[in-house]
Amino acid sequence: MSRRLREFVVTRGRARDESDLPLETPITRTGNSAPRPLNPDEAALASQCTSPxxxxxxxxxSQLAVGVVRxxxxxxxxxGVLSLGQQAKAQVAPHQDITLLTEVLDGIANL
Known part of the structure; x- marks a missing residue:
C-alpha cells in the first residue's frame, strides 16, 4: 500500500485545520482508559506521550505525516486518552538596534 493511501486510510479521509493543534502544543497521556480499542497508530502515539x-x-x-498525527x-x-497543554508564548523584547537586520538585508540584496 502506498504511503499516501495508507495515511488516507488511517485518518479515514479526514483532515484538521492547522489552527486546531499548533505544532508546539505539549501533548500528554491522561491515564484514562480508551473507551474503544485503539488502532496500532493511535496506540503508538498514546504510548509516546508518557512525557510531554x-x-x-x-x-x-512514528514516521507518520504531521497532518495524520494532528x-x-x-x-x-x-x-480522553490524551490532553493538550498550554503553548509557551515567547517573550521577546523588541530590538532597538537594527544593525543586524540591515546587514542581513544587505547580504540578501548582494546575492
Whole structure:
C-alpha cells in the first residue's frame, strides 16, 4: 500500500485545520482508559506521550505525516486518552538596534 493511501486510510479521509493543534502544543497521556480499542497508530502515539510531546516529536517518532498525527491526536483528545497543554508564548523584547537586520538585508540584496 502506498504511503499516501495508507495515511488516507488511517485518518479515514479526514483532515484538521492547522489552527486546531499548533505544532508546539505539549501533548500528554491522561491515564484514562480508551473507551474503544485503539488502532496500532493511535496506540503508538498514546504510548509516546508518557512525557510531554509535540506534534513534530510524535510525527518523527512514528514516521507518520504531521497532518495524520494532528488528526489522530485530536481523536485521542476527544476520547480522553490524551490532553493538550498550554503553548509557551515567547517573550521577546523588541530590538532597538537594527544593525543586524540591515546587514542581513544587505547580504540578501548582494546575492
Amino acid at each position: 510531546q509535540t506534534v513534530v516529536d510524535l510525527s518523527a517518532g 488528526v489522530l491526536v485530536l481523536d485521542l483528545v476527544d476520547i
